[in-house]
Amino acid sequence: MNPIPACCTPLDDHWPLPDALPGTVFLSTRFEPKLLEASDFQRCAVPPPASIQRSVAKRQAEFLAGRLCARSALQRLEGLDFIPAIGEDRAPVWPGHISGSITHSTGHAAAIVGHKAQWRGLGMDLENLLSLERAERLAGEILTPDEMQRMAAGPREQIAQWVTLTFSAKESLFKALYPIVRKRFYFEHAEVVEWSDSGFLRLRLLTDLSSEWCYGKELEGQFAVNEGQLLSLVAVGA
Structure with missing residues (x-):
C-alpha cells in the first residue's frame, strides 16, 4: 500500500455519476x-x-x-x-x-x-460551478451561437449550470478524443446538443478531426453536481 500524505484524504472509490462504466x-x-x-x-x-x-x-x-x-x-x-x-x-x-x-x-x-x-478514450473534467455573473460574462467564449440561443431560451437561473456544464463537457470530450485523433480542437468545434436533469448529455462535433471523428458525429456523456462542483465524463467505447 502506498502512503497517503496528510494533505490528502483516503482514496475514495465511490462512483459519483449516474451510470457506472464497466471495466473501469x-x-x-x-x-x-x-x-x-x-x-x-x-x-x-x-x-x-x-x-x-x-x-x-x-x-x-x-x-x-x-x-x-x-x-x-x-x-x-x-x-x-x-x-x-x-x-x-x-x-x-x-x-x-x-x-x-x-x-x-x-x-x-x-x-x-x-x-x-474496452474503452478507446476516457475524458473526465471537474469544475467549480460558476456564479451567474461569471457565467454570463464567459458564455460567449465557451458557447457556440446555437448554444447561446438555447441558453437564452431557458430560465436565467439555469445559466450558471448550463455554462459550467458546457465548459466541462467540452473539456471531457477533448480529453477523450485527443489521444485517439492527436489533433487539438477548441470550444467552437463541439456543441452540447441536449442535457437532462438526470445527468446525461449529448455532444456533437462541429469539425472534422479524422475520417471517423467528423463533423456531425455525436457522443454521449454524463455529469453530476455535488457540493458546488460539476463532474463530467465522456467515454468512447471500443
Whole structure:
C-alpha cells in the first residue's frame, strides 16, 4: 500500500455519476494545499516534474493528489505500479494499452482508468460551478451561437449550470478524443446538443478531426453536481 500524505484524504472509490462504466476504476481524494510538506512527493514515491517543483503549493498538491489517484487506480485495474508523466502536449502519459483521465478542481482530485480494448478514450473534467455573473460574462467564449440561443431560451437561473456544464463537457470530450485523433480542437468545434436533469448529455462535433471523428458525429456523456462542483465524463467505447 502506498502512503497517503496528510494533505490528502483516503482514496475514495465511490462512483459519483449516474451510470457506472464497466471495466473501469475510479478513485478520488480531497486535498488541502496548506498541509502539503516538501517531503510528501518523496515519501509517496511520486517524482515531481521540474514544472511542478517550481509551482505554488496549490498546483503541487493537486498534481500529487491526481497522481496518487491514477497510480492506485492502475494498481486496482491490473496491478500496475505506474505514475503517468506529463507529456510534451501537457497530457498525462498512460501505458500503451490503458485509457485514462485525471482531473482536479479546488480541493478535489480524481482519476479514471480502463483498458483500451474496452474503452478507446476516457475524458473526465471537474469544475467549480460558476456564479451567474461569471457565467454570463464567459458564455460567449465557451458557447457556440446555437448554444447561446438555447441558453437564452431557458430560465436565467439555469445559466450558471448550463455554462459550467458546457465548459466541462467540452473539456471531457477533448480529453477523450485527443489521444485517439492527436489533433487539438477548441470550444467552437463541439456543441452540447441536449442535457437532462438526470445527468446525461449529448455532444456533437462541429469539425472534422479524422475520417471517423467528423463533423456531425455525436457522443454521449454524463455529469453530476455535488457540493458546488460539476463532474463530467465522456467515454468512447471500443
